[in-house]
Amino acid sequence: xxxxxxxxxxxxxxxxxxxxxxxxxxxxxxxxxxxxxxxxxxxxxxxxxxxxxxxxxxxxxxxxxxxxxxxxxxxxxxxxxxxxxxxxxxxxx
Numbered sequence: 001x002x003x004x005x006x007x008x009x010x011x012x013x014x015x016x017x018x019x020x021x022x023x024x025x026x027x028x029x030x031x032x033x034x035x036x037x038x039x040x041x042x043x044x045x046x047x048x049x050x051x052x053x054x055x056x057x058x059x060x061x062x063x064x065x066x067x068x069x070x071x072x073x074x075x076x077x078x079x080x081x082x083x084x085x086x087x088x089x090x091x092x093x
Contacts, residue, residue, distance in 0.1 A: 010038050014061065017054040018079060019044050024061075046070075052080040059083050069093050 014022040022045075026038025039062050047066060050058065064087065068075065071092040082088070 016057045018049040018051040021045050048076055048078050055083050
């Protein structure tokens with residue numbers, strides 16, 4: 001996290017093929033007066049629907065770790081192969 005607000009306006013809404021509502025949470029204020037770093041946290045709906053182009057966009061954005069909060073019963077097969085460079089952590093709520 002950075003101690004100051006981002007200098008330039010960045011795109012919060014990201015277009016990744018196969019999913020909707022992808023958001024970079026950078027630039028949001030924290031309780032201690034700082035701001036979240038752009039590219040550090042991205043949230044989106046079901047990653048299982050990502051196409052090959054969608055997975056590529058995710059990797060190009062710099063995502064290295066996916067934290068999947070779904071229960072095992074909610075998870076299904078991915079629509080396209082998940083890149084081997086990604087680490088996936090399952091933390092069901």
